[in-house]
Amino acid sequence: METDTFFHVVEDLVKGNATYSETTGHRIISLHRLRVIYKQRTGTWPLKLLSLQDAVEEGVRKGYWEMDYDEEADMDIIVLC
Numbered sequence: 001m002e003t004d005t006f007f008h009v010v011e012d013l014v015k016g017n018a019t020y021s022e023t024t025g026h027r028i029i030s031l032h033r034l035r036v037i038y039k040q041r042t043g044t045w046p047l048k049l050l051s052l053q054d055a056v057e058e059g060v061r062k063g064y065w066e067m068d069y070d071e072e073a074d075m076d077i078i079v080l081c
Contacts, residue, residue: 014078030070
């Protein structure tokens with residue numbers, strides 16, 4: 001599988017599983033939850049070209065989402081703007 005195809009698989013997982021926040025108007029998913037969903041959905045796929053962390057960082061570089069830290073929940077989150 002090509003790297004771009006893999007990135008789009010991760011992008012779809014983020015967009016499809018994020019929770020909408022009415023207070024901010026953004027969609028949010030914890031990095032932990034994304035890892036769990038990723039493992040469930042891609043456990044048998046040969047996706048060794050790009051790690052999940054690299055795909056998340058690529059999404060930040062491309063401007064698809066931002067990484068942040070939720071102090072109340074003590075976890076990294078992905079924010080879709």
